[in-house]
């Protein structure tokens with residue numbers, strides 16, 4: 001069953017162990033078994049939404065895991081509306097994603113999954129309205145660097161209970177390895193895996209870690225989310241054919257890009273607009289007659305490489321940040337939209353940003369629309385020439401708070417004339433701020449179209465939309481260094497219907513949409529909690545069947561250690577073992593080189609001080 005010389009090699013080198021440190025006990029709730037990563041919903045339509053969960057494989061389950069889902073009108077899941085079955089396996093990392101339709105517009109619904117007699121948390125979601133509706137309210141977020149702080153922003157949004165949905169503008173995860181980004185780190189929030197995420201296995205592990213975060217899990221449970229990626233779902237300052245943070249010794253960019261895209265679709269409740277092309281995430285989500293939310297991908301779909309401002313080619317008329325196909329799609333979406341407000345939800349800042357440095361006034365960030373001047377000009381001209389009204393841009397990426405008019409050459413900062421639209425920029429959830437730290441007055445002196453800027457605080461935007469005006473309200477979180485959901489209102493900015501410039505106000509829109517629909521409950525509808533009794537929890541074993549590398553992701557419970565791993569062939573003969581010399585509990589990733597094994601069935605056994613845990617895999 002085993003090739004000659006393999007055994008000797010096996011004992012020394014073939015098992016690549018990556019044993020990582022302890023995670024916060026808060027992040028892992030055994031009551032949720034096997035739905036440890038909670039539930040989520042997204043991309044509402046007027047008759048449904050996507051529902052999502054993940055079923056972590058249990059020891060006795062076969063590779064394919066099946067179960068059921070249910071939609072109900074009430075949080076106790078008694079008034080059933082729809083139901084169905086699902087099946088998942090290692091090829092999609094045991095994730096489950098189902099498009100629900102046939103529901104009523106503008107209504108809250110509840111959903112739940114079941115597998116092997118165990119129930120998930122009950123999620124709450126809401127369909128989009130149809131036709132005439134008076135008001136909408138969204139939370140807008142971006143940029144959650146896990147190591148830099150607690151996801152208090154997500155908890156603060158959840159508690160409000162007054163939004164229709166969450167708009168996430170990307171950097172949902174970061175690809176960096178431990179300690180590689182920023183100066184401030186929370187001790188118990190070290191990245192898994194410890195190195196940079198750059199292949200399917202490591203991207204999946206990073207999403208798994210994020211989705212175990214209780215604040216993020218609770219937010220997903222209570223609201224639908226509409227999300228686009230920014231750069232860090234793949235690599236820093238990515239573009240179609242590469243990224244600043246992708247070196248040639250890190251493999252082929254296209255492979256990395258496709259791996260990041262696959263993990264993104266697996267782990268997030270996003271609909272795949274084109275079933276033949278998962279690279280396409282630009283899409284138009286309509287909220288009745290009041291608003292269209294037009295999501296763009298300014299990263300991976302068509303962006304040309306970033307270019308220094310001193311390079312004259314930056315003015316090349318063919319230069320693009322969207323790619324020609326997406327750019328045409330955007331123009332058509334704007335032109336054909338019958339909704340009052342056109343909210344373009346995208347990643348990088350559209351308004352110009354010039355700063356005085358060494359007595360020179362110059363652009364500072366070639367990664368934002370400033371680095372693609374002709375593409376921005378084409379968009380601005382299209383908006384004006386086509387008479388597009390109520391053009392509102394929602395932006396993330398820059399980790400700081402901005403309210404901008406979008407100036408044409410004839411812009412007048414006193415009257416707002418010469419603006420083609422407005423831009424609301426949300427601060428980060430936790431990610432560190434700008435590389436320069438300048439007072440707002442200094443920034444506004446050279447950027448008179450910027451009506452509000454705050455470069456220090458973390459937080460989110462509440463986007464409140466009605467027929468009279470579209471208003472953004474910036475809320476800043478008191479701290480990301482300790483757990484709190486206290487926020488303070490910084491400012492508000494609004495644009496009046498059929499105007500093209502901002503007004504600043506300190507007023508807050510009334511929480512008229514404070515929902516009467518209760519939250520989905522905090523614990524699943526399981527008859528009783530099954531004590532895991534110190535057994536480890538296997539979050540992943542894939543691929544199965546395996547060819548070369550078998551990836552295991554497991555959690556060793558508190559007060560328990562993993563001592564060794566054994567592998568047996570179909571006749572019960574041990575084909576290798578490995579003593580674990582760094583016995584720590586917490587989240588662990590283990591990669592096993594199975595290339596030398598002959599085809600057949602194997603049992604892998606993890607032996608700890610208080611458990612023995614086996615799982616079958618097939619070698620092809």
Ligand SMILES: [Fe+2]
Pocket residue numbers: 142143144171232397398399431
């Ligand atoms: Fe970011």
